[in-house]
Amino acid sequence: MFTGIVREVGRIASLAGGDDGVRLEIDAPRTAPVVEVGGSVAINGVCLTAESIDGERIAFHAVPETLRRTTLAGLSAGAQVNLEPALRAGDAMGGHIVQGHVDGVGRVQSVEAEGEGLRVIVEAPDDLLRYCVEKGSIAVEGVSLTIAELHDDAFGLALIPHTLAETTLAEIAPGRPVNLEVDVLAKYVERLVARG
Known part of the structure; x- marks a missing residue:
């Protein structure tokens, strides 16, 4: 769950794949230290799972269903993206309840x-x-x-x-x-x- 309060604007370091899915690597110096492998991050409002973390870089995989329903397929290396790690117990609810499931x-x-x-x-x-x-x-x-x-x-x-x-x-x-x-x-x- 998220709140829609963006914590960082990250930058896409690389994006590879096609219709079968895309691997995104995002430079996120403020987000990477607070996310664990398997944790959720909203990327431009799309909830994705962190597959690996290397320093300040987080890697994700977007499946075809996600690419069909969102704008992620239109991104390219160098693009800036809104990032929000999943809400943790005790965090302030500053926005509203956001699932990261783009409608x-x-x-x-x-x-x-x-x-x-x-x-x-x-x-x-x-x-x-x-x-x-x-x-x-x-x-x-x-x-x-x-x-x-x-x-x-x-x-x-x-x-x-x-x-x-x-x-x-x-x-x-x-x-x-x-x-x-x-x-x-x-x-x-x-x-x-x-x-x-």
Whole structure:
């Protein structure tokens, strides 16, 4: 389990493989010391298992299912990624409950400066928008954010300077695909109501 509070922006050192899966090696000097082999790390919101740790470098394997459902297949060596190690007992819950199970991929529609931050509109599939509510939570690229506005085919975000300084979202641009994870509580409520 995660909170959507990014702990480090890491850099992909290498990425090898293809449709059968990809091995990622990520330079993560702050994350590597707190993760053990077999531990979970959210990479741009995608929960992956640390297969090996060599100094400040962590290696992961993304299977075809993960590559089909996320933006990881579009990454390349040198790319920066949001990193969050799994929550430990006693850690602060600063964001919201995030599983690291990406629900789908959205696309950035527009980015505009707004004060010292950014106003970002993200197009999302209908099956995800039904879980979105104004002032509700959503994870975008693994970052816990608050939905500022809703549209028929999109939602809006107001990104504050701290978020821009501490995550990869400062580089967000129109047309960019982004990993989305809706609030898991909304999915449970829907399931319980449907079952009566």
